[in-house]
Amino acid sequence: MKIIVFSTCAYDQEFLNIYNTGHELIFFEQALTMQHVVLTQGADALCLFVNDLANAEVLAALQENGVKLILLRCAGFNNVDLEAAAELGIKILRVPAYSPEAVAEHALAMILTLNRKTHKAYNRIREGNFSLEKLMGFNLNGSKVALIGTGNIGKAFYRIIKGFGCSVVAVDPYPDAELVAEGLRYAKLEEALCEADIVSLHCPLSTYSFHLINKQTLALFKKGAMLINTSRGGLVNTHDVISALKSGQLGYLGLDVYEQESNLFFHDLSEDIIQDDLIARLISFPNVLITAHQGFFTREAMQQIAEITFSNADAFVTGATLVNEIKP
Numbered sequence: 244m245k246i247i248v249f250s251t252c253a254y255d256q257e258f259l260n261i262y263n264t265g266h267e268l269i270f271f272e273q274a275l276t277m278q279h280v281v282l283t284q285g286a287d288a289l290c291l292f293v294n295d296l297a298n299a300e301v302l303a304a305l306q307e308n309g310v311k312l313i314l315l316r317c318a319g320f321n322n323v324d325l326e327a328a329a330e331l332g333i334k335i336l337r338v339p340a341y342s343p344e345a346v347a348e349h350a351l352a353m354i355l356t357l358n359r360k361t362h363k364a365y366n367r368i369r370e371g372n373f374s375l376e377k378l379m380g381f382n383l384n385g386s387k388v389a390l391i392g393t394g395n396i397g398k399a400f401y402r403i404i405k406g407f408g409c410s411v412v413a414v415d416p417y418p419d420a421e422l423v424a425e426g427l428r429y430a431k432l433e434e435a436l437c438e439a440d441i442v443s444l445h446c447p448l449s450t451y452s453f454h455l456i457n458k459q460t461l462a463l464f465k466k467g468a469m470l471i472n473t474s475r476g477g478l479v480n481t482h483d484v485i486s487a488l489k490s491g492q493l494g495y496l497g498l499d500v501y502e503q504e505s506n507l508f509f510h511d512l513s514e515d516i517i518q519d520d521l522i523a524r525l526i527s528f529p530n531v532l533i534t535a536h537q538g539f540f541t542r543e544a545m546q547q548i549a550e551i552t553f554s555n556a557d558a559f560v561t562g563a564t565l566v567n568e569i570k571p
Contacts, residue, residue, distance in 0.1 A: 244560055246314065247283055248290040249275040252509060254545060255316075259290075262549035264557055274505060280304040288312035288559070290552060293319060293536065294505035299327035306331045312559050315569075316552045317539075319475060321448040325571040335569045336555035340395045342544035347399035349538035350443055350473045353497035354404075357469060357532050358383070381440075384408035389439035391455070392446030392474070393419045393427070400445055401427060412438060415446070436463040441471065448475035458483040467494030473538040476502040481521045488528050496531045499538045508535040 244266045248259065251270040259268060269286070273279050275295035283289060283305055291297060291313055297305075302324060305313075313323065315337040328335050356362050358380040367374065388404055390397055390413040401411055401422060412428050412435045423429070432455075436442060442464065446452055456470065457480040464470075470493060472479050481502055487493035501508070503519055517523050525531050539548075555567050 244287045244312075244556060245269070245285065246288045246290050246556065247271065247286040249273060249279070249295050250292040250509065254540075255292075258545045258549040259552070262546065262553055264553040266553070266556055275301065277301050277304065280308065283308045283310055286310055288314055288556065290314045290316055291322075293317050293322065294508070295322060297323040297328070299324045302327045302331055302333060306333060312336065312556070314552050314555055316548050319447060320569050321475060321477070323569075325569060329571050334559060334565065336559070336565060336567045337569055338548050338551040338555075339567055341539065341547040341551065342541060343395040343399040344403075345541040345544040346396045346473050346538040347403055347445075349499060349534070350400055350445075350471050350497075351403055353471050353473070353499065353532055353534070354383070354441060354443075354469065357495040357497050357530065362532070385410070386440040387412070387438050389414065389435040389442040390427075391415075391432070391435070391442065391444045393422055394445065394447075396473075397445035398422060400443060404443075409441075432460070433463055436460060437465065439465060439468055441469045443471040444474045444478050446474055446478065448477045453477050454480040454483075456480060456484065458486070461487045461492060464492060466492055469493075469495035469497070471497040473497075473499040476500040476504050481525070485521065485524055488525075488531065494530060496525070496528070498525070498532070499534045500536055501533070504536060 246266050247269045249271050251272055256270050271282060275291055275297065277300055280301060289310055297313060310333060312334045318337060318339055320337055323335055325335060360378045360380065364378055384407060386409050388409045388411045390401055390411050393413050393415045398419060405411060412430050414430065414432045414435045418429045455478045461483055484493065484496060488496060501522060507519060507522065525533060558565055
């Protein structure tokens with residue numbers, strides 16, 4: 244099968260080539276947009292990532308070009324119009340879980356970095372500054388954590404943060420019986436937010452969760468609390484978060500995802516003028532840590548993504564059950 248892979252970096256090509264099960268792969272660095280649909284002519288399938296656009300207009304054009312299958316090498320699918328795909332007969336397959344520990348561990352790394360300010364200490368020492376002034380943190384042991392979403396990644400995060408002696412309250416419309424048996428308590432969003440020293444987001448982006456963190460929910464936060472988002476940028480209203488940082492209502496912010504990340508993340512813009520005023524403002528805060536969608540990025544995760552992606556492709560070719568198909 245001829246598969247065109249969009250939004251590729253060197254590491255994507257490396258792992259996809261290693262674990263390819265016999266398909267013809269064509270790589271493009273560009274993200275899929277309506278402008279780049281012309282590149283899909285003659286392809287049987289596309290392999291897309293988080294910032295590729297597959298809305299109704301793009302999907303209709305893809306069908307005209309003969310595309311029958313979209314392989315998402317990620318778990319999220321908010322960038323795909325599932326109803327349009329179903330109407331056009333285009334199958335959508337994803338990688339539902341790939342090393343959830345990778346993202347959970349990155350969330351913990353952001354918490355520890357923001358709290359103990361190790362990034363600032365590193366820079367100070369390199370400049371010969373051995374002062375401890377303004378590097379004070381707080382004990383994670385005994386801290387209260389609001390865990391928003393207890394899917395695979397949320398479950399992994401719970402088990403890690405519980406090991407630090409934190410008290411965790413979860414929010415999820417579908418409580419996990421296994422976690423309840425382990426002692427996790429579920430509560431309503433309002434209750435979880437107002438008690439928490441740390442709020443960590445591990446839920447998918449949908450019409451229901453869009454801007455879950457906004458002016459109203461930020462007002463419920465304990466003053467000076469920490470917010471960590473390693474899920475999807477659209478969960479957080481950036482304007483409202485900036486206001487909360489300025490007022491001191493929000494004490495720390497760690498973002499591995501960002502609402503407008505498609506024009507920024509995965510690219511080297513070090514010689515460019517950043518045109519996004521919101522992220523420029525966020526970067527200016529001393530209590531904000533931003534990483535560029537790095538949470539998934541481990542060798543184990545990249546291997547699993549590649550293996551499951553080709554397993555999905557092979558199932559489509561052979562007519563096997565499409566266990567990872569997404570339907571409206």
